[in-house]
Amino acid sequence: MLKSVTAAMMLFCALASFAANAQMADRLTERPAASKSTVSKPISTDAVAITREMTSRLHLNEGQFLKLLPLNRTKVARLNSIHRQYKNDEATRVAKEAELEAQYEKDCSRILTPSQLSQLQQENGQPATAPTNAGNGLG
Numbered sequence: 001m002l003k004s005v006t007a008a009m010m011l012f013c014a015l016a017s018f019a020a021n022a023q024m025a026d027r028l029t030e031r032p033a034a035s036k037s038t039v040s041k042p043i044s045t046d047a048v049a050i051t052r053e054m055t056s057r058l059h060l061n062e063g064q065f066l067k068l069l070p071l072n073r074t075k076v077a078r079l080n081s082i083h084r085q086y087k088n089d090e091a092t093r094v095a096k097e098a099e100l101e102a103q104y105e106k107d108c109s110r111i112l113t114p115s116q117l118s119q120l121q122q123e124n125g126q127p128a129t130a131p132t133n134a135g136n137g138l139g
Helices: 002-029 041-058 062-085 090-109 114-123
Strands: none
Touching: 041 062, 041 114, 062 090, 090 114
């Protein structure tokens, strides 16, 4: 009897482990930006450093960190692309950078609290105006 209970518990634990691994694999495949094959090391390293620094300055919670990391990876990659593509055209490069920054702030407004977003804007040298559709930082 004891052997059958022990075997049943081991089987249950194994199945639970497989289910958890399957869910994690599904979660990771939903995020192509997080895959190691699509993100170069310097971009990923820069994005992690930026996100950690933002965590320190803005007092981000873990959920915000996890949502901002792929956003920062995308921003760094696009910024590098803009610099490469428009290296000889400063006016276009500056316009594209401003466009990228505006989109980045829009995306951040869905993740950060209004006060965090205001602080981020102040640190980036922009006026501290709260967006009209600012998110609550929870989703």
